[in-house]
Amino acid sequence: MTAEYQSRFRANIETILDVPLSEWDGQMGLAVSGGPDSLALMLLAHDVLPGKFIVATVDHQLRTEAAAEARYVAQICAERGLSCDILHPDSAITGNIQSQARAARYAALHRWADRRECAWIATAHHADDQLETILMRLARGSGVDGLSAVRTQNGRIIRPLLNFTKAELISICDAAGVSAIADPSNRNEDFDRVRIRQWLASMDHPLNPLAAANSAAALAEASAALDWTAQRLRETHISAQDGQIWLDPADLPPELLRRLLRIALQQLSPEFEPRGGAITRLLHSIKRGETASIGDILCKGGDKWLLRPAPPRGMQK
Ligand SMILES: Nc1ncnc2c1ncn2[C@@H]1O[C@H](COP(=O)(O)OP(=O)(O)OP(=O)(O)O)[C@@H](O)[C@H]1O
Numbered sequence: 001m002t003a004e005y006q007s008r009f010r011a012n013i014e015t016i017l018d019v020p021l022s023e024w025d026g027q028m029g030l031a032v033s034g035g036p037d038s039l040a041l042m043l044l045a046h047d048v049l050p051g052k053f054i055v056a057t058v059d060h061q062l063r064t065e066a067a068a069e070a071r072y073v074a075q076i077c078a079e080r081g082l083s084c085d086i087l088h089p090d091s092a093i094t095g096n097i098q099s100q101a102r103a104a105r106y107a108a109l110h111r112w113a114d115r116r117e118c119a120w121i122a123t124a125h126h127a128d129d130q131l132e133t134i135l136m137r138l139a140r141g142s143g144v145d146g147l148s149a150v151r152t153q154n155g156r157i158i159r160p161l162l163n164f165t166k167a168e169l170i171s172i173c174d175a176a177g178v179s180a181i182a183d184p185s186n187r188n189e190d191f192d193r194v195r196i197r198q199w200l201a202s203m204d205h206p207l208n209p210l211a212a213a214n215s216a217a218a219l220a221e222a223s224a225a226l227d228w229t230a231q232r233l234r235e236t237h238i239s240a241q242d243g244q245i246w247l248d249p250a251d252l253p254p255e256l257l258r259r260l261l262r263i264a265l266q267q268l269s270p271e272f273e274p275r276g277g278a279i280t281r282l283l284h285s286i287k288r289g290e291t292a293s294i295g296d297i298l299c300k301g302g303d304k305w306l307l308r309p310a311p312p313r314g315m316q317k
Pocket residue numbers: 031032033037038056057058059060102105122123124125
């Protein structure tokens with residue numbers, strides 16, 4: 001392990017926690033799958049955060065080898081005197097396996113962090129993940145938020161390896177003599193990410209993942225700045241009366257209007273998480289002065305836009 005890796009990791013953690021590590025007396029939970037990325041995360045933490053972290057690995061119970069893989073992670077930890085808990089989803093995973101497994105994994109990790117009093121859960125997303133994510137999102141027409149890719153922090157989840165490349169993380173495992181588990185889904189070409197990864201690997205002049213990670217970080221800052229501005233515009237452009245909301249669209253740049261519309265929708269329906277495409281369609285309709293519905297909300301265009309709960313079906317005029 002090089003001193004540069006250790007100091008980069010330390011700086012990342014201190015930036016995220018916003019406190020020098022010497023003054024931090026919390027406990028961090030590490031999510032370790034047994035792949036090279038998260039084993040490197042564990043090795044970095046072993047050097048930089050001694051006594052300040054614990055490890056969990058999730059056995060999704062989807063493959064027969066998964067139980068042995070979880071035990072392997074626990075064994076690598078035990079060899080270094082580290083505690084590792086093996087977690088399971090609280091119910092069987094069905095349907096869209098990848099997204100259900102992800103949801104079950106994060107739920108299990110959050111329950112574990114509560115139980116074991118971890119303020120933070122660190123995952124091993126890295127710069128190559130950022131490059132792949134940006135390319136996938138470009139191909140889907142994402143805007144500023146989507147192109148920000150994976151965020152350094154999302155609630156309790158933190159990602160302190162976004163400025164490390166996959167090659168660097170593999171070199172950390174190699175230097176420690178730790179072999180990683182190969183995830184078979186990484187070869188499944190049904191997944192966009194796998195096809196993009198293969199295409200990137202086939203390039204004669206590879207793209208620089210660290211440059212992509214910098215772009216993602218810049219876009220994440222731009223996205224936060226737009227949210228900040230939209231929250232301030234809320235006071236002057238959104239008003240509520242009798243369970244209805246009025247939004248004044250006058251002179252607002254389209255990106256701020258889009259964010260204010262989302263804020264207004266969530267003011268009426270706090271759990272509502274409309275997708276970007278649905279908001280775009282709604283904006284087109286209301287800008288033309290039409291009435292359109294989204295979720296359980298009816299929106300009417302005009303000089304000021306009116307948003308209110310949609311009447312029950314059968315009663316709509
Ligand atoms: N089975 C697991 N047990 C513990 N941690 C895991 C497990 N699988 C993934 N992780 C954590 O999540 C990180 C990202 O893993 P991966 O890229 O496979 O996730 P994903 O399915 O793309 O979902 P997401 O990016 O939303 O987390 C890993 O580096 C690791 O920290």
